[in-house]
Amino acid sequence: MSPASTTNPPPTDERLTVDGLAPEGRGRVLLIACGALAREILAMKEANGWDHLDLQCLPAILHNAPQRIVPAVETAVEAARGRYAEIFVVYADCGTGGLLQAACDRLGVGMVEGPHCYSFFEGNAVFAARGEVTAFYLTDFLVRQFDAFVWRPLGLDRHPELRDMYFGNYETLVYQAQTDDPLLTEKAKACAERLGLAFERRFTGYGDLGGVLGRL
Amino acid sequence: MADDEIILSELDDEELVAQMFDDLYDGLKEEIEEGVNILLERGWTPYDILTKALVGGMTVVGADFRDGILFVPEVLLAANAMKGGMHILKPLLAETGAPRVGKMVIGTVKGDIHDIGKNLVSMMMEGAGFEVVDIGINNAVEKYLEALETEKPDILGMSALLTTTMPYMKVVIDTMKEKGIRDDFIVLVGGAPLNEEFGRAIGADAYCRDAAVAVETAKTLVARKHNQPAAH
Numbered sequence: 001m002s003p004a005s006t007t008n009p010p011p012t013d014e015r016l017t018v019d020g021l022a023p024e025g026r027g028r029v030l031l032i033a034c035g036a037l038a039r040e041i042l043a044m045k046e047a048n049g050w051d052h053l054d055l056q057c058l059p060a061i062l063h064n065a066p067q068r069i070v071p072a073v074e075t076a077v078e079a080a081r082g083r084y085a086e087i088f089v090v091y092a093d094c095g096t097g098g099l100l101q102a103a104c105d106r107l108g109v110g111m112v113e114g115p116h117c118y119s120f121f122e123g124n125a126v127f128a129a130r131g132e133v134t135a136f137y138l139t140d141f142l143v144r145q146f147d148a149f150v151w152r153p154l155g156l157d158r159h160p161e162l163r164d165m166y167f168g169n170y171e172t173l174v175y176q177a178q179t180d181d182p183l184l185t186e187k188a189k190a191c192a193e194r195l196g197l198a199f200e201r202r203f204t205g206y207g208d209l210g211g212v213l214g215r216l
Numbered sequence: 217m218a219d220d221e222i223i224l225s226e227l228d229d230e231e232l233v234a235q236m237f238d239d240l241y242d243g244l245k246e247e248i249e250e251g252v253n254i255l256l257e258r259g260w261t262p263y264d265i266l267t268k269a270l271v272g273g274m275t276v277v278g279a280d281f282r283d284g285i286l287f288v289p290e291v292l293l294a295a296n297a298m299k300g301g302m303h304i305l306k307p308l309l310a311e312t313g314a315p316r317v318g319k320m321v322i323g324t325v326k327g328d329i330h331d332i333g334k335n336l337v338s339m340m341m342e343g344a345g346f347e348v349v350d351i352g353i354n355n356a357v358e359k360y361l362e363a364l365e366t367e368k369p370d371i372l373g374m375s376a377l378l379t380t381t382m383p384y385m386k387v388v389i390d391t392m393k394e395k396g397i398r399d400d401f402i403v404l405v406g407g408a409p410l411n412e413e414f415g416r417a418i419g420a421d422a423y424c425r426d427a428a429v430a431v432e433t434a435k436t437l438v439a440r441k442h443n444q445p446a447a448h
Contacts, residue, residue: 066409097379097409115380133327133354155289159243162292169329169353 011038011057013144020057023080027054029216030083032076033090035060036141037117040178040206041090044213053216054084060141064153066095070103077107088216090209092116112212121176121207134171136197140178143188151194163196173197176204224250229258233269240273241280243293245300252301262308263315270301271343278340278428288332295336302339315345318438321363322373323351325384330377333407333427337373340427341434346371357384357391364392364401370438373430374420376407386418393419402437404430 011021016035023030033041035057045053058072069091077087089104089111104111114120118137119127142149151157154166173195175188185201192199224247227235232251239247248270255265277294280286286294320341324334331353338348349367351359364372376382385405392398398419405420415423421437424430 093379095379095409097382097414131327133329155287155292159289159293162289165292165296165332169331 010042013141014148016057016141017060017145017148020059021055023054023056025054025083028052028084029054029086029088030080031055031088031090031213031216032073032080033057034063034094034117036063036139036145037090037209039141040209041213044206044210048214050213050216053213056080060145061149063094064149069094069096070099073100074103074107077109086216090213092120112209114208118176120209120212121178121204122202123204123207132174134169135174135200136167136170136172136195137174137176138188138191139176140181140184143175143184143191146187146191150191156194163194167195167197170195170197172200175199175201177201178204178206225254229255229260233272236269237273237276240270240294240297241277243290243297245297248297248301249304252304256304256308262305262312266302266305266309266314266343270298270305271340274298274340274343275428278426282426282428291336292332295339298339298343302342306342316347317345317435318370319347319349319367320371320373320434321349321351321360321367321369322375323355323360323363324353324375324377325381325388326354326356327384328376328378328381329353330407331375333377334373334375336427337375337406337424337430340431341373344431344435346431346434357388360388361391361395364397369401370441371402371404371434373404373406375405376410379409382407382409382414383418385420389419402434402441404433404437406430 016038020035021038029052031041031053033055038055038057041055044050056076058076062069062072073089073091080087087109089109091100092112092114093100094116100111112120114124117139121139138146154162156163173192175185177185188201189199222235224232224235232254236248236251239251251269252265255269274294277286277291281291322334322338324331338350341348349363349369351363360372374385374388376385389398389403403420404422404424405415406424410423412423422433424433
């Protein structure tokens with residue numbers, strides 16, 4: 001049996017959304033990440049043999065409540081301090097308005113550059129150069145969890161008539177694909193239809209994230 | 217047949233206004249429109265209907281939103297119901313010469329297309345007697361300046377939902393300073409990622425955390441402005 005078979009089974013999206021993911025407790029570097037990035041980080045870890053990286057994820061649903069990200073990261077960093085040689089926060093600014101960067105500076109830990117995952121998945125420079133205003137983005141994770149992150153929190157399951165109040169100014173749903181998965185692409189297309197938006201698929205892979213984690 | 221069905225026209229005025237509060241809270245647009253029409257038939261002035269029934273009801277909604285009892289979808293439904301009532305009252309308010317508290321130009325900043333908060337503020341400001349000129353979304357500084365020049369409002373309102381776009385508010389305020397017109401206007405800013413500290417840092421007169429606060433702040437600052445002695 002390969003050593004990989006001794007690791008925990010991959011977490012479900014539902015668990016990553018609500019609970020996050022506990023670290024395995026081994027490795028030199030602890031990544032404290034958004035649950036929405038878990039599968040991508042685990043895939044890169046396995047593909048590159050990054051056994052020195054341990055992964056802890058905070059509940060992905062914090063994506064919908066940026067004001068809760070900073071305290072959650074602070075708590076996680078403090079709890080892990082002393083147990084790893086290095087701690088790295090795998091969040092971008094993510095709607096915290098610079099507060100997460102300030103917290104990471106205060107805690108002496110690094111974090112991912114950029115405004116949000118949509119930006120670093122495309123590459124921050126490329127994303128900024130596009131200057132898109134009317135695009136609504138979904139990643140692989142958010143396509144899979146569209147109902148939990150978009151449809152239900154906005155009340156569209158109960159009040160579909162609100163759709164255009166939320167999305168009337170958007171034009172296109174851009175699916176930033178981390179993987180080539182025809183089923184996910186079909187699901188993303190269906191999400192665009194539900195929101196009344198045009199559809200565009202952009203393969204991004206892991207964008208800047210691979211380089212960032214590769215340097216740890 | 218529902219035994220508990222409420223016939224709005226059978227309620228007395230006090231009961232009807234209380235029921236309209238409930239209907240606004242529940243986002244029932246048709247019922248609100250019916251309630252407004254009944255009160256008009258009973259001889260209420262459009263201004264009284266607006267302030268006592270609609271704004272009164274939305275104030276309850278706003279308070280419960282602030283307290284975490286209601287969430288955005290419910291507030292939007294309530295706003296939509298109020299909009300139905302406002303649609304009936306607006307032309308009548310113009311005819312009957314309702315008191316005008318002041319004038320506001322409002323818009324979402326460049327790079328930002330989110331207008332839910334802005335639209336709520338516009339509606340509540342109109343409900344409070346302000347004339348509102350809504351310049352929409354994704355506004356560059358030139359568009360704001362043009363609207364200030366043309367409309368000569370008391371207040372400029374700027375809104376942003378994104379942390380990436382909210383710094384643009386400072387660009388607008390700094391340009392107003394460069395042109396020597398900053399102090400001619402009250403500048404109010406709002407939006408989910410903002411806070412008081414940000415409002416102060418960019419040189420706004422106030423950060424307004426929600427539509428109700430925007431209305432109260434606007435009233436206070438406009439009254440203060442009007443009470444100021446002429447420049448000497």
